[in-house]
Amino acid sequence: MENHLKYYREKAGWSQGELARRLGVSRQTINAVETDKYDPSLPLALRMAKLFACQVQEIFIDHWEAEGN
Amino acid sequence: MTIIASATKTPKMRKLIIQLAFGGLIGGLAGYFGLGVLDDGAMAADQVIVSGIGLVYLLMGLIVGVGLIAPKLGSNILNVEDADEIRDQRRILTGSAICMVALGAALMALPLSGPDSAISPLSAFGGLLAALVILTVISIRDWKYYDEMMLQLSRDAGNIAFCGIGGTLLVWASAASLGLIAAPTPLALVAIISGGFLLAIFIASGRRGLLMPR
Numbered sequence A: 001m002e003n004h005l006k007y008y009r010e011k012a013g014w015s016q017g018e019l020a021r022r023l024g025v026s027r028q029t030i031n032a033v034e035t036d037k038y039d040p041s042l043p044l045a046l047r048m049a050k051l052f053a054c055q056v057q058e059i060f061i062d063h064w065e066a067e068g069n
Numbered sequence B: 001m002t003i004i005a006s007a008t009k010t011p012k013m014r015k016l017i018i019q020l021a022f023g024g025l026i027g028g029l030a031g032y033f034g035l036g037v038l039d040d041g042a043m044a045a046d047q048v049i050v051s052g053i054g055l056v057y058l059l060m061g062l063i064v065g066v067g068l069i070a071p072k073l074g075s076n077i078l079n080v081e082d083a084d085e086i087r088d089q090r091r092i093l094t095g096s097a098i099c100m101v102a103l104g105a106a107l108m109a110l111p112l113s114g115p116d117s118a119i120s121p122l123s124a125f126g127g128l129l130a131a132l133v134i135l136t137v138i139s140i141r142d143w144k145y146y147d148e149m150m151l152q153l154s155r156d157a158g159n160i161a162f163c164g165i166g167g168t169l170l171v172w173a174s175a176a177s178l179g180l181i182a183a184p185t186p187l188a189l190v191a192i193i194s195g196g197f198l199l200a201i202f203i204a205s206g207r208r209g210l211l212m213p214r
Helices: A005-012 A016-023 A027-034 A042-051 B002-038 B045-069 B071-077 B083-088 B090-112 B121-143 B148-177 B186-207
Strands: none
Touching: A005 A016, A005 A027, A016 A027, A016 A042, A016 B083, A027 B148, B002 B045, B002 B071, B045 B071, B045 B090, B045 B186, B071 B083, B083 B090, B090 B121, B090 B186, B148 B186
């Protein structure tokens, strides 16, 4: 899933290691999310949004459209 | 933009070259001397394959071990960003290194054992059981330190291994039961299972981008 995690992380001035430490995950996980290789769980996505004081959908972009819309 | 891209690409490229050179050198030397010593022409194909798989596990464990002892050197040979990442992951990496060395050594001992060998069949079997106990205990102990992606990676690798190993054995055993090919030897089964897990871990890691140079 496309995401703007790197943008928010760099805007906050944090390294991948710093963000990983704040979220309680490994740096590999942050790297995998930023490179679209891993979609985080809902709790982790919510924690990311809380950390950057924004909505989940501002970090993660889902291009799916409901049928008929 | 181009300058920044080149500046970030150069250390990555340098690191990739070091990793490839180091891996190639260690693998080449180990393959040449290790398998050369093991295979003096008296070993069957399945014995050589199990020894080779054991050697890969052993070398991976030793390389991770070197990285843990010397994190600065380790950051150049392991796929991590810097030495601190190795320190952060010390507990999990230590467990992995111990498991891989134990399993690798046990696998290498299997084809070398025999009634007239320095390694008795009972010792080789005991070594394998000990390695499996170590692997189980460390896996259970370290499970709580895995984050969600590492847990997902373990599940992915387990699924890939189950399908790959199961599928291979199903086809081989079916064909053998019909007399089309020879039935797998016990060591061939060991090779399929141990090699299958190794391959599954690489596939699962590759799918999550963990094999990409960082």
